[in-house]
Amino acid sequence: MATKASRAAARLMISPAVLLLLGWMIVPLALTLYFSFLRYNLITPGAHPFVGWENYYWFVTDPSFKVAMVNTLQLVGGVLLITVVGGVIFALLLDLPMFGQGIIRIMVIAPFFVMPTVSALVWKNMLMNPVNGIFGQIAKAFGFQPIDFMGQIPLLSIILIVSWQWLPFATLILFTAMQSLDREQLEAAEMDGARWPSRFIYIVLPHLSRAITVVILIQTIFLLSVFAEILVTTNGGPGTASTNLTYLIYVSSLLQFDVGMGSAGGVIAIILANIVAIFLMRMIGKNLDA
Amino acid sequence: MARAVSTKTKVINTAIVGTLGFLVFFPILWIAILSFKTEENAIRAPLEVLFGSGWTFESYFTVQARSDYFKHFSNSVIISVGSTFFGLLIAVPAAWAMAFVPAKRTKDLLMWMLSTKMLPPVGVLVPIYLIFRDLGILDTRSGLVFVLMMMNLPIIIWMLYTYFKEIPGEILEAARMDGATLREEILYVLTPMAVPGIASTVLLNIILAWNEAFWTLNLTAARAAPLTQFIASYSSPEGLFYAKLSAASVMAIAPILILGWFSQKQLVRGLTFGAVK
Amino acid sequence: MGRIILDKVTKSFGEVEVIPPLDLEIDDGEFVVFVGPxxxxxxxxxxxxxxxxxxSGGHISIDGKDATEIPPAKRGLAMVFQSYALYPHMxxxxxxxxxxxxxxLDKAEQxxxxxxxxxxxxxxDYLDRRPGQLSGGQRQRVAIGRAIVREPAAFLFDEPLSNLDAALRVGMRLEISELHKRLATTMIYVTHDQVEAMTMADKIVVLQAGVIEQVGSPLELYQRPRNTFVAGFIGSPKMNLIGGAEAEKMGAATIGIRxxxxxxxxxxxxxKGRVGVSEHLGSDTFFHVQTEASPEPITVRTTGEKALEYGQDVFLTPRPEHLHRFDAAGLRIE
Structure with missing residues (x-):
């Protein structure tokens, strides 16, 4: 509650942020939408005729669109599965009494601070390279044929790399949530005769459920836009084997200079992200009231 | 009450968790080691790398000479610090208004601001690219400072809002009664009290901007290229030169890794928009 | 100096009217306490x-000037907040x-x-400490200090003692009263504690649901409460309020007896009644007696030496000259 004067001041103070964000949202969005209905290629000069839904039609019917959609879903789903399960395990483990917990936590969290281009390159060359990479060297030492990660299983390789980057995030958040668990609840359950698996299922997991939801929603937003990892490892290949939606749009617009097509893809990506965002906003909105 | 645990259990726990943690950390440790080896020694079998000879600082000098690390480093610093600084300038007043003069719409406004963060960058890549081209700010630091500021503005506002919320409004009212103007109230009372919150907001946003790899890769070429580009240029075929790639990687991530370790506690709050404490 | 007049002041938050039109005059140098639940x-x-x-409506004037539109800093008032609102970093x-x-002001004058x-x-001795290093009472004094250096036209206190423990509260109560005597500046003091109101005020304003129930000196309120609300609110232990047949006998809807x-x-x-719980304070003893006169037990105050058994039969007699009578609307019948 406040006075007229302070409310007026508040409006003034908040307006730069609102105007900037409004402009940042509306201008590119309107342009993307507009371009998506034009035949507009940067290499072919001249008029940009209005072509209706043509760009959408070609973008969606292109076989690589279907592949990219499937890849996007596999990438998001795969990384979520690995990071959430791994994150819960790490959160539980880090919660155990041990020596040097701080140092171990710092080690586990480190990958999060590594920029995507670095982690992708390091994994591609130092770990996954079939000749000199560590995985290859270990395979050879045990007499196995090394796997050509980027050639044979490009998408899975990228899923592994991205999971490595996001595991710390999941761990950090789940571990924080773990620490707010009331220890007396666990002791009460123990007194009630609940063994460890029951305690985990009936007490720990419900307590973590909110944090897990947050992890899933926030990661999904970012995972839908995975780009740099693909760019520096496989370039979406071989063929389109590791192309996701973001990368496909990048290829159309900045490599093939087809602004119209790229924009149509952009609109589709926005719609997809919005579906996820709605769930996320609901979650956060509820949290605001609490 | 924490229950007493035997030292033996603690040792076993430490061994198990430590090993797993070490495995997660290993890739980073490995490039740190490789960066100090000569090229021919860096591609040997892991044990030979560890216990063999051929330790050298040479790669670091080669990397600096070849791709001018310091230019990219200073670009990264300017872009991440600049975008955070301007973001703060805009966000502090906005967060003040929302935290201390809440109106019926404040919550909706906050949610809307956050929702702009959900916009996939690729959806607006084309128009931003064209606008930047037409304005002649492609591959400039100021262009990137602006884009990254806009990318992170919702997070900055949100974080500041949650920190400001914890400051009792009575203190600001006291300042008002004491004759402070709005500017003085924010400058002398609110800001000093919110220093810890502002610091963690700054840290998190510098980290996010430093590692941002979509806009920095698509909107820069040579002049304004930050470290993300610097590393991307090693993707092939120099990627096969392990020692140099490792040295370049270490140089790119070391500053932010250290910063990140310091701010890990605050990270949780910022990254989950306060949904997990 | 510090004469404050509220003229038909109203306040609404959205649809909800918190304060219906309200008039009040506060004289210069007065210690006024706003009290209410x-x-x-x-x-x-x-x-x-x-x-x-x-x-939302009406006017506030301070020293004869209309202050309704003047921002807080320019009104010449100083306020002590419930949480003290000290600047923790200074x-x-x-x-x-x-x-x-x-x-x-220049440094030397400051x-x-x-x-x-x-x-x-x-x-x-505490000038160089931070608020965090002070006790509750010391913080309270700093908040007051911050108020008095401005030499304001009036001091406003918003439940300043509610965060202190009982012993300190009594001490600070005396200090604030002492300060008022020394400065002779208008003070407006808000509290929910009727003991603070009784002990400190020149003038008490009893509020309920934004409406002034009664304005008067502590003794006026104690001796002649204008309605049942004030009668029940002022005084500890509470006045016994009895309705029904006993009240009707005396020509009232409710009668009250301290x-x-x-x-x-x-x-x-x-x-006729039966003794329930007795509370021995040393100086006084309170008996809660269940009677036929009312469903609620009646509280009786006696000297500290008096002792009665639990369950013992006793007889109560109200002193007629101290009986308060209220009509069906709860208003005092003279």
């Missing part, structure tokens, strides 16, 4: 006077000097006034 609008009223909230010295610094205030409040105005006897009296 929580949510009665007393803090809102104080914040309206301070200028921290806008009035030393005690800087806290007290803050309003002077905002007013643009220091002089801070030292004066510190002496009055016994804070001289615990100290009831004679208790083993043999005869108006109301």
């Amino acid at each position: 929580s949510g009665c609008g007393k803090s809102t009223l104080l914040r309206l006077i301070a200028g921290l909230e806008d009035v 030393s005690v010295r800087k806290n007290i000097a803050f309003p002077l610094r905002m007013a643009g 220091e002089k006034r801070v030292m004066q205030a510190a002496e009055v409040l016994n804070l001289t 615990p100290e105005h009831i004679e208790i006897s083993d043999t005869e009296g108006t109301w």
